[in-house]
Amino acid sequence: MAKHHVTTTINGDPTEFLCETRQTLLDCLRDELELTGSKEGCASGDCGACSVMLDGRLVCACLVLGVEADGANIETIEGVAQGEQLHPIQRHFLEEAALQCGVCTPGFIVAAKALLEKNPDPTETEARYWLAGNLCRCTGYDKIIRAVMNAAAEMRGA
Amino acid sequence: MGNEENQLRIIDYSGREFRHIGTRPVRPDGVDKVTGRANFGADFTVNGMIFGRVVRSPHAHARIKKINIDKALAVPGVKAVVTGQDFPQIDPADKAVGEVVVSYYDLSRNVIARDKVLYDGHAVAAVAATSAAIAERAAALVEVEYEVLKPVMSVADALKKNAPLLHKDLFTSGVEPKPEKPSNVAARTEFRLGDPAAAFADAEVIVEREFSTQTVHQGYIEPHACVASVANDGYVSIWCSSQGQFMVRSFTAKFCGIEESKVKVIPAEIGGGFGGKTVIYLEPLAVMLARKAGRAVKMTMTRDEVLRATGPTSGGIARAKVGARKDGTLVSGELELHYEAGAFAGSPVALGCMTGFAPYHMENVSCVGWDVVVNRPKAAAYRAPGAPVAAFAVESVLDELAQQLGMDPIELRLKNAAREGTQAPYGVKFNRIGYAETLEAAKNHPHYQIPLGPNQGRGVASGFWFNIGGSSSAEVMVNPDGTVIVVTGNPDIGGSRASMALMAAEVFGIDVAHIKPIIADTESVPFSMLTGGSRVTFATGKAVIEAAQDAVNDMKRRAAKMWDVDLAQVDWENGRAVCIESDQHKPLSMADIAAKADKTGGAISGKANINAKGAGPGFGTHICDVEVDPETGRVTVLRYTAIQDVGKAIHPSYVEGQLQGGAVQGIGWALNEEYVYDAEGRLQNTGFLDYRMPVASDLPMIDTVLVEVPNEGHPYGVRGVGETPIVPPLGAVANAVSRAIGKRVADLPLSPPRLLSIIDGK
Numbered sequence: 060m061a062k063h064h065v066t067t068t069i070n071g072d073p074t075e076f077l078c079e080t081r082q083t084l085l086d087c088l089r090d091e092l093e094l095t096g097s098k099e100g101c102a103s104g105d106c107g108a109c110s111v112m113l114d115g116r117l118v119c120a121c122l123v124l125g126v127e128a129d130g131a132n133i134e135t136i137e138g139v140a141q142g143e144q145l146h147p148i149q150r151h152f153l154e155e156a157a158l159q160c161g162v163c164t165p166g167f168i169v170a171a172k173a174l175l176e177k178n179p180d181p182t183e184t185e186a187r188y189w190l191a192g193n194l195c196r197c198t199g200y201d202k203i204i205r206a207v208m209n210a211a212a213e214m215r216g217a
Numbered sequence: 218m219g220n221e222e223n224q225l226r227i228i229d230y231s232g233r234e235f236r237h238i239g240t241r242p243v244r245p246d247g248v249d250k251v252t253g254r255a256n257f258g259a260d261f262t263v264n265g266m267i268f269g270r271v272v273r274s275p276h277a278h279a280r281i282k283k284i285n286i287d288k289a290l291a292v293p294g295v296k297a298v299v300t301g302q303d304f305p306q307i308d309p310a311d312k313a314v315g316e317v318v319v320s321y322y323d324l325s326r327n328v329i330a331r332d333k334v335l336y337d338g339h340a341v342a343a344v345a346a347t348s349a350a351i352a353e354r355a356a357a358l359v360e361v362e363y364e365v366l367k368p369v370m371s372v373a374d375a376l377k378k379n380a381p382l383l384h385k386d387l388f389t390s391g392v393e394p395k396p397e398k399p400s401n402v403a404a405r406t407e408f409r410l411g412d413p414a415a416a417f418a419d420a421e422v423i424v425e426r427e428f429s430t431q432t433v434h435q436g437y438i439e440p441h442a443c444v445a446s447v448a449n450d451g452y453v454s455i456w457c458s459s460q461g462q463f464m465v466r467s468f469t470a471k472f473c474g475i476e477e478s479k480v481k482v483i484p485a486e487i488g489g490g491f492g493g494k495t496v497i498y499l500e501p502l503a504v505m506l507a508r509k510a511g512r513a514v515k516m517t518m519t520r521d522e523v524l525r526a527t528g529p530t531s532g533g534i535a536r537a538k539v540g541a542r543k544d545g546t547l548v549s550g551e552l553e554l555h556y557e558a559g560a561f562a563g564s565p566v567a568l569g570c571m572t573g574f575a576p577y578h579m580e581n582v583s584c585v586g587w588d589v590v591v592n593r594p595k596a597a598a599y600r601a602p603g604a605p606v607a608a609f610a611v612e613s614v615l616d617e618l619a620q621q622l623g624m625d626p627i628e629l630r631l632k633n634a635a636r637e638g639t640q641a642p643y644g645v646k647f648n649r650i651g652y653a654e655t656l657e658a659a660k661n662h663p664h665y666q667i668p669l670g671p672n673q674g675r676g677v678a679s680g681f682w683f684n685i686g687g688s689s690s691a692e693v694m695v696n697p698d699g700t701v702i703v704v705t706g707n708p709d710i711g712g713s714r715a716s717m718a719l720m721a722a723e724v725f726g727i728d729v730a731h732i733k734p735i736i737a738d739t740e741s742v743p744f745s746m747l748t749g750g751s752r753v754t755f756a757t758g759k760a761v762i763e764a765a766q767d768a769v770n771d772m773k774r775r776a777a778k779m780w781d782v783d784l785a786q787v788d789w790e791n792g793r794a795v796c797i798e799s800d801q802h803k804p805l806s807m808a809d810i811a812a813k814a815d816k817t818g819g820a821i822s823g824k825a826n827i828n829a830k831g832a833g834p835g836f837g838t839h840i841c842d843v844e845v846d847p848e849t850g851r852v853t854v855l856r857y858t859a860i861q862d863v864g865k866a867i868h869p870s871y872v873e874g875q876l877q878g879g880a881v882q883g884i885g886w887a888l889n890e891e892y893v894y895d896a897e898g899r900l901q902n903t904g905f906l907d908y909r910m911p912v913a914s915d916l917p918m919i920d921t922v923l924v925e926v927p928n929e930g931h932p933y934g935v936r937g938v939g940e941t942p943i944v945p946p947l948g949a950v951a952n953a954v955s956r957a958i959g960k961r962v963a964d965l966p967l968s969p970p971r972l973l974s975i976i977d978g979k
Contacts, residue, residue: 081350095260096253098488100438101520105905108438136253149251153243156870159711159878161250162257162439162488184914191914194905196436196489197711198874199881200913 067128069094070138078125085109085120087128088135096136096165100194107193110166110173111135117173119192136165139172148172148210157206159197167193171207179215183208236791237722238933241870242729244715250486257486258442258458259517266444266513267296269506270352271499272342272359273526274334277368277592277898278381281332281341285360289344292358294351297509299502300342301331305474309386319496323561325472327595328501334363335383335560336594337899338525340498345506345514368592368898372534372555375401375589383560383590403562404588408570410642411581416549420540424618425551427536428610430947430965431891432557434529435599436882436910439488440520441527445503446513453480453504458487460494460708461747466739472501473508483738487708487748491882492598493528495749521903529892530599531556531564535610537573545624547633549581550574554607556588559595564588565603571643572944573607575681576652576836577633582642592898598749601682601940605883605947609965612678612948617961626677626952627660630838635681651862651926652679652836658922659838664858672845673855674957679838680944684937685750686829686930690743691760693721693768695821699808701725701768703734703761706745707753711878711939712871716754717761719867720933724765727792727807743826751937754867755928756829762932768823772810775817779805831930835941837861839880841949845957850973852888852954854915859945860922864936869923876942877919883946885911891966 062077069092076091083102088094088111100106102121109120112134113127120135139146148171151157158164167190174181174189181189186207187200195203249255286298304325311321329340342359346352367381374380382399389396391405417423443457453475459465462482470477487494499516507514518527533556540549552573558564566586574582584607596602619626634653640646659665659677669675692704703721707713714734722729745757773787776794780787780802788795794810796802814821842856859876866872889909893901902908927934947965955961958976 079350095256098257098439099259100440101905103520103904103906106438140252145248145251152251153247156241156244156712156874158250159871159874160439160487160489161255164250165253168251187913191912194438194910194912196438196491196882196910197878199877199919200916201877201919202870202874204913204918
């Protein structure tokens with residue numbers, strides 16, 4: 060069967076790719092566009108390692124088909140830093156040692172950024188529930204939550 | 218307490234102040250890992266590569282009668298199919314003894330089944346095709362004819378008279394006389410101290426209980442993945458994530474019948490392992506497919522495959538008995554463990570026996586372990602393998618003993634704590650250890666003073682892990698600008714680059730930002746044992762310290778040459794060579810020395826290849842507060858504090874992280890995680906939705922206390938820290954729940970339905 064031609068915007072850049080109907084957005088990002096920052100941990104929407112923004116909405120790229128990206132605006136971990144300028148969430152992840160192996164980190168950063176765009180002043184409980192869709196097996200979440208709360212405070216100018 | 222308290226504060230037994238050790242710089246590989254640039258196992262591609270897919274058994278126990286690959290091979294795009302017949306036979310006597318005994322014969326049959334499949338998900342064939350989709354389609358066309366056998370799913374099943382046998386040649390080792398008939402019991406092990414049976418007669422209080430736990434998985438977020446390429450001259454390259462590139466090299470070479478020297482393994486970043494990546498699954502399949510196809514082959518597992526066919530660690534039954542005097546003095550202890558090894562012999566039951574009573578000073582102890590094979594995936598190492606289940610049993614009966622004696626559970630442990638000179642049941646006499654200090658810290662922690670509300674309970678439990686040393690290598694290279702590259706052979710699983718850089722910075726006396734640690738492939742650094750056993754910061758760290766010292770010595774010689782003075786006249790201070798007793802010569806920085814390297818003997822480097830001895834054991838004590846909803850059986854963890862003797866924290870943030878992460882894995886083990894099989898032995902919960910690991914909203918902050926009693930076997934006092942933190946939580950959580958509901962819980966996990974039935978007395 061012929062592949063689909065998808066025209067989309069990824070991290071601000073107009074992007075085109077070909078994909079099979081069955082391919083997920085995650086497959087397309089990783090295998091067709093070499094954007095391997097989004098990770099596959101489960102392919103069932105349970106671990107959040109592939110978190111991306113689709114038209115301003117936080118989604119698991121493994122639960123979206125590549126063809127659904129047509130005409131959409133996609134933001135991935137690769138677009139979070141501006142050149143050498145890290146996003147405050149990225150900086151706080153480093154400063155609070157909020158990663159050990161680091162494979163869940165891109166998903167957490169994308170999800171945390173979505174949280175703070177929606178709710179700049181979350182309580183710890185709100186942050187924990189927002190990030191409940193992202194699994195981390197190394198850290199026990201303590202330092203991740205601290206990094207997100209500290210980034211939120213910095214971004215609010217507090 | 219005066220003297221002892223002073224001793225507690227000794228941070229550096231060599232009496233030297235640290236400048237870099239103990240600080241918290243940003244990790245050297247950090248930016249790549251927060252921007253998505255870091256390459257993990259599945260992120261690697263090779264030009265022209267094709268895609269492999271494993272054909273897995275749908276049966277828990279069956280004889281393979283016939284495999285027909287014709288239909289799969291006929292699919293356009295399919296380039297190769299392999300089955301067990303394509304792999305060489307391994308000598309059954311070929312074994313390696315490490316943290317657990319590794320039988321290469323068994324492991325090779327775990328990688329791909331030969332005559333029998335032994336668990337749901339056991340690999341029987343593999344297919345490589347030009348796309349992942351074609352490989353998946355073709356895999357479904359591999360026809361395997363099975364004679365389905367009755368599965369053996371539990372210790373009870375396995376021990377039954379006339380139970381089906383997994384292996385007709387398995388005779389229980391460690392029993393006299395040698396059994397005449399094969400069975401599902403692979404081994405009996407025993408550790409004994411004194412005369413426990415007689416000593417129980419002296420006990421004024423005895424507590425005995427049987428406990429059970431279920432199979433749990435390491436749960437690393439990154440599924441196994443690799444790319445293998447075989448050149449026309451037979452040389453093999455493998456890119457993969459693992460806990461040891463040298464382990465992957467030797468195992469793959471052996472299982473494929475290739476000389477080890479013809480295999481090169483290039484380590485990717487590893488997305489979690491916890492012991493589960495100390496063995497291999499995909500690499501030999503990828504190599505044999507690549508060889509047949511003449512193309513590089515990439516293989517990645519799905520989460521379903523990870524849960525069905527890798528890891529896990531043993532579920533089992535643990536019977537613990539303790540006897541004490543009324544003042545709390547322990548007089549005797551017994552532990553009997555039955556661990557499920559999975560499909561092949563080799564559960565960590567011996568390690569459970571060795572660790573269960575290790576935190577306690579006892580004259581009379583008996584620990585007996587039984588290694589039982591069942592039709593579940595072959596157990597792999599999981600963080601302090603074998604210890605958490607044994608500790609769960611021992612720490613639970615101690616808690617019950619404390620309740621019966623009306624004693625504080627920390628006081629009971631303090632009264633019996635192992636100290637320097639204590640003879641452990643497994644044979645060693647402890648050197649200076651910090652177990653009692655963790656108990657003192659727990660007793661004095663604000664957490665321990667907080668009043669509890671209704672339906673709430675507080676649990677305390679301790680744990681022990683050996684920690685290991687072993688062979689490690691390091692090379693340090695001084696760049697022309699005076700900065701340093703530190704090369705080691707151990708995958709960085711949780712921030713070890715940061716600790717390597719800090720230890721090198723301490724030796725050189727330069728800013729850690731000027732040190733770049735890298736992890737080399739198997740042809741660019743001498744052999745190092747894998748990342749496991751909590752050994753890297755201890756053993757590889759020791760190699761880095763010695764290699765850096767070697768480079769410092771070299772730079773002192775260069776400075777002596779540059780100044781034309783005796784070597785004895787050169788000292789090293791804060792990253793600079795200084796001339797003793799002469800102010801004619803201005804100190805030389807590393808950049809000054811490196812800039813003139815070609816005039817003083819060429820490039821500057823240092824190296825150390827060591828077999829590190831003197832690993833210091835780790836002890837931890839955890840406090841857990843829970844609230845139980847009596848209507849639903851749901852347990853909420855309210856507060857959690859993990860306290861551990863860490864020797865010396867090189868990068869305290871990552872040490873805290875080990876304590877927090879281990880504690881939470883243990884909380885998951887205690888509360889929700891378990892393998893659920895149907896009557897035919899098929900795994901029912903093959904995804905993260907229902908293999909329920911803890912998420913952020915399940916947990917509070919995890920408080921930590923780093924007690925630092927230096928290990929004299931390491932120049933900076935380091936003890937391994939990674940594994941100990943998963944030993945206490947099962948007991949800590951269970952003790953908290955038991956106290957909250959007023960009934961002793963003995964079966965994990967304490968998932969809502971199970972706990973509700975205990976509360977309701979069913």
